Amino acid sequence: MDYVYAAFRGEASPGRRSARMPELRAFAAATKRIARLLHCGIMTAEPQEMRVSRGYNFSAGPAALPDEVLRQAQAELLEWDGARASVMEISHRGKDFIALAEESERDLRDLLAIPANYKVLFLQGGATQHFAQIPMNIARRDQSADYVRTGDWSEKAVKEAQPLVNVRIVADSSATNYDRIPPRDSWDLDPNAAYLHYTPNETIRGVEFHEIPDTGNVPLVADMSSTILSRPLDVSRFGLIYAGAQKNIGASGLVVLIVRDDLLARCPKDLPKIFNYAEQAAQGSMLNTPNTYGWYLSALVFKWLKKQGGLAAMAERNRAKAELLYGYIDASGYYKNPVEKSARSWMNWTTRRASSVSSGVSTKRRAAPASRSHHRRLPLRSRLFSITALAAARMLPVER
Numbered sequence: 001m002d003y004v005y006a007a008f009r010g011e012a013s014p015g016r017r018s019a020r021m022p023e024l025r026a027f028a029a030a031t032k033r034i035a036r037l038l039h040c041g042i043m044t045a046e047p048q049e050m051r052v053s054r055g056y057n058f059s060a061g062p063a064a065l066p067d068e069v070l071r072q073a074q075a076e077l078l079e080w081d082g083a084r085a086s087v088m089e090i091s092h093r094g095k096d097f098i099a100l101a102e103e104s105e106r107d108l109r110d111l112l113a114i115p116a117n118y119k120v121l122f123l124q125g126g127a128t129q130h131f132a133q134i135p136m137n138i139a140r141r142d143q144s145a146d147y148v149r150t151g152d153w154s155e156k157a158v159k160e161a162q163p164l165v166n167v168r169i170v171a172d173s174s175a176t177n178y179d180r181i182p183p184r185d186s187w188d189l190d191p192n193a194a195y196l197h198y199t200p201n202e203t204i205r206g207v208e209f210h211e212i213p214d215t216g217n218v219p220l221v222a223d224m225s226s227t228i229l230s231r232p233l234d235v236s237r238f239g240l241i242y243a244g245a246q247k248n249i250g251a252s253g254l255v256v257l258i259v260r261d262d263l264l265a266r267c268p269k270d271l272p273k274i275f276n277y278a279e280q281a282a283q284g285s286m287l288n289t290p291n292t293y294g295w296y297l298s299a300l301v302f303k304w305l306k307k308q309g310g311l312a313a314m315a316e317r318n319r320a321k322a323e324l325l326y327g328y329i330d331a332s333g334y335y336k337n338p339v340e341k342s343a344r345s346w347m348n349w350t351t352r353r354a355s356s357v358s359s360g361v362s363t364k365r366r367a368a369p370a371s372r373s374h375h376r377r378l379p380l381r382s383r384l385f386s387i388t389a390l391a392a393a394r395m396l397p398v399e400r
């Protein structure tokens with residue numbers, strides 16, 4: 001048997017049976033390959049599908065990911081793309097991860113048609129951290145910045161910016177409980193403002209801008225956490241776009257930031273490097289170890305979105321979901337949606353009881369096929385981010 005062991009160890013053949021060594025070496029290599037595949041679960045003696053019970057996710061917090069993406073992530077968990085390790089376990093500076101990072105950026109650029117004079121960053125800290133980082137990077141302390149306050153998220157953005165820049169609130173719908181978007185011609189804009197910040201989709205209230213506001217030469221900054229990738233977008237109208245990933249992109253802990261080159265030139269040299277967008281851009285978002293698994297998941301979602309037909313197809317799907325749900329709410333007699341019709345969000349909406357008659361809809365979280373949870377400050381609220389299927393929207397009204 002010595003010559004068999006030698007073949008498996010890849011050593012020279014001992015003795016007279018050396019004529020069979022090439023054959024044995026091929027056999028040994030094939031056996032090792034099969035053992036590796038078995039080890040990483042691509043081939044397995046056990047049944048592949050574990051029994052799972054995935055409800056529809058209409059909840060606050062992170063949104064649903066496509067089953068197809070989760071299955072691919074599951075299949076690649078132990079070994080990613082021939083790397084002999086999970087994507088979480090390999091060097092972010094190695095050529096395999098760099099290739100993933102570059103491809104994900106190309107895919108995002110394709111999806112959003114991002115012009116060449118914009119950088120794309122994959123950062124950490126959640127959108128909340130960037131409420132503060134944005135004024136640090138693109139405004140001087142003696143400057144003012146204009147903010148549009150249309151809901152809870154823009155309110156938080158205002159509070160985080162206030163210690164760092166002179167915040168001017170140029171439009172505000174708090175007096176009507178954030179149920180509308182103040183008309184653009186009523187905004188009190190400062191032509192010398194460092195930037196104008198707004199929140200195109202106010203996740204909690206379900207208020208969405210369906211037009212990009214014109215701010216002249218003042219750079220437009222948008223918190224797109226819950227609207228990015230839900231429809232085509234003219235990126236060239238913006239100075240800076242940022243989005244936490246957990247709604248329409250992937251998993252929490254990752255922020256995608258798209259910034260025009262002239263704004264990067266404003267980043268102060270004395271800012272700690274880790275907060276400095278220009279430094280991050282120069283280092284390919286790898287000043288320190290990035291959120292590699294979050295980045296990988298977003299790369300899978302970008303591919304999935306392209307396969308669905310891109311953002312034009314997503315827009316059709318999202319419009320259909322919204323029409324279905326608002327149609328139901330308006331016709332129900334039980335519910336009403338408090339938001340002005342022109343500002344109703346495609347992504348999330350709140351409902352209030354229009355009458356004292358019981359709707360029959362349970363307010364408890366339910367098991368499959370549909371799960372829905374309620375925001376702590378609002379009575380009944382549902383969200384259907386881009387990735388959530390139309391089938392889920394059909395489930396929601398009939399739930400009893």
Ligand SMILES: Cc1ncc(COP(=O)(O)O)c(C=O)c1O
Pocket residue numbers: 061125126127128129153199201202203204223224225226244245252253
């Ligand atoms: C519009 C908007 N901005 C900001 C945030 C905060 O994001 P993060 O939790 O990633 O800081 C959220 C979270 O839901 C959001 O919907």
